[in-house]
Amino acid sequence: MRLIVIGGGAAGFFCAVNAARMNPAMETIIIEKTGKLLSKLRISGGGRCNVTHACFSIEDMSRHYPRGANFVKKAFHQFFTADTIAWFKERGVMLKTEADGRMFPVSDDSSTIVNCFLQEADKYGVAIWMNREVREINKTGSQWEIVLANGERHQADKICIACGGYPKAPMFDWIRRLGHSVEPPVPSLFTFNVPGNPLTQLMGITVPRATVKIQGTRLEETGPALITHWGLSGPAILRLSARGARMLAERQYQFGITVNWLPPQNEQLLRQQFQGFRQEIAAQKIRSRNSLGIPQRLWEYLCEQSGIGADMRWGDLPSAKQNILLKNTCSQEIRVSGKTTFKEEFVTAGGVKLAEIDPNTMQSKRYPSLFFAGEIMDIDGVTGGFNFQHAWTSGWIAARAIASGAY
Ligand SMILES: Cc1cc2nc3c(=O)[nH]c(=O)nc-3n(C[C@H](O)[C@H](O)[C@H](O)COP(=O)(O)OP(=O)(O)OC[C@H]3O[C@@H](n4cnc5c(N)ncnc54)[C@H](O)[C@@H]3O)c2cc1C
Known part of the structure; x- marks a missing residue:
């Protein structure tokens, strides 16, 4: 079984490293269009990466998402802030809480998080293809075909789209062509x-x-x-x-x-x-x-x-x-x-409509074996670590569903 994750950002990495760990028999590949991995995460929180928020009530947490509050409420039942803290702790990354509730690595350095992900990818054999942009994906029987900007075509059994928020509507065209609808993007924060x-x-x-x-x-x-x-x-x-x-x-x-x-x-x-x-x-x-x-x-x-x-x-x-x-x-x-x-942290409101995604699996309701994670979905939070928590939650839920082989 081959999983292709589109996007080497926060959600894409979290999905890929967890899926590869949960199902070692699966071949997992991240395709990233630029020559850089986790680039937003690196500069996030002023270079310190505000990983999550010290909020342990799902009800309270979900209020920090102007779009997608009901969706994240369901998803947080499966992977929440305490799970994020534990996940990083198990990998030797300790988080600390600031007076306003924002949580950062104790190193105050986003490269701690980046290195953690790169080590996990290495440990579980996740392949990373950089400088390759996905232009099109097509369903051919039970398989997916991925067409890259350089003309290459690749096959996959499962796909997770984790390509982040696109600031301009035409950038969503390759996803729209699949039959998914998209809320037009507007800036937030x-x-x-x-x-x-x-x-x-x-x-x-x-x-x-x-x-x-x-x-x-x-x-x-x-x-x-x-x-x-x-x-x-x-x-x-x-x-x-x-x-x-x-x-x-x-x-x-x-x-x-x-x-x-x-x-x-x-x-x-x-x-x-x-x-x-x-x-x-x-x-x-x-x-x-x-x-x-x-x-x-x-x-x-x-x-x-x-x-x-x-x-x-x-x-x-x-x-x-x-x-x-x-x-x-x-x-x-x-x-x-x-x-x-706002240079410190900005996100795009808009993205793939939530009515077309199952919050229990992050699977597309239009296609089996197609999953979404992160900011590509019509979910965005206010500042304070909420956007990354959504990336971890959706990435982890997609990983679990994919690794189970049931979808
Ligand atoms: C300056 C800044 C600071 C921030 N600080 C914080 C913070 O401290 N806390 C917080 O919670 N949130 C913060 N955010 C928001 C947070 O970074 C995003 O919500 C988060 O990165 C979303 O993760 P993602 O994986 O969905 O998307 P991204 O991290 O944007 O990753 C998507 C990746 O997909 C790649 N990609 C796109 N299209 C394709 C394609 N067609 N083919 C292949 N690859 C593709 C992109 O190049 C990118 O690498 C900040 C954002 C910015 C811009």
Whole structure:
């Protein structure tokens, strides 16, 4: 029996090395179009590789996938975060957890993961063909024929497509020709540009907790927000970009957001607090210091935007200006125009439709002996190790089904 895995990335390797170990009689080959193996994994997590997330509840974990939550929920019952940690530990790779839950190899070096996979491939005799691009696959009787860009043709009994996320729709054509349908790709995990907005003068400021809403939708995220040269970034923004990926693409990245710089405060609660300040610290300058927990530079900016001069004291704050300050602090409206790719970790939303894949085996519902793993499927997670966990889970499930010989 011969298995051909298309794609030498995270999911392809995980499928190949596990399938080869589980069924040593099987010939396993990885076909990779470039001259590099595991190239995204190498640069992932700033070169440290954020392998997974320390989340051990399937329910909670699945909430981190804007697309594919129900599918991964089923799949995680078979291979989950604890299995990932154990898998690497059995091979001498220890993982550590950072304060925000992200897990990395203790070496803080993605080459630890790369070397682990290369050793496993070597140990179980996985053949690796590089610089070969798969252009077409055809079913001929019970066999598959694989046609490469260089004209070579190869036979296989089983195929696992693990070619990652394609950024452009035509790149999926060879998969579409099989009869599979594909959700068109759009970028996920990007930052919001606010060109010309004076807010960008505050670049470098991190607001520990902000609530950002996309106007006219129910999309809202709370978390750290970072003000950059171009606009807004940070976990709250990236999560929002992932949740709104398709809708924001349709709006061509022109939309409005409403930011609360001080959640869970709202205008009403903050008004009461301001009333207190007007009496208790009436002589104190409003801009000079804030006890609210907002970064001081941002507070000064909000005051300035509200027309509050450097010398104005709490006792002298006119109610009209107070109203503007309340609005700017708790529901500031900002126009977004364009996006910037988040270099640390980005993924493509879209891919092979999940209704056509069995989550228990990763087998195509259109063809027996055809499997999928990783980002080629219409599944993507937010930042934090969720995309790799999906690559491990789907790669392992496909490997088990393939190695069993039952499919
Ligand atoms: C800069 C960056 C940092 C990231 N950091 C993290 C992180 O820290 N944590 C996290 O969870 N996720 C991270 N991600 C996302 C994560 O890397 C991907 O979700 C993951 O690599 C997907 O694995 P995959 O095997 O499905 O695809 P890939 O890793 O993209 O591998 C697919 C492979 O298939 C090959 N291929 C494609 N088409 C063909 C073809 N026709 N024939 C042959 N070969 C083909 C490609 O060349 C590629 O090598 C990051 C992504 C980027 C871009």
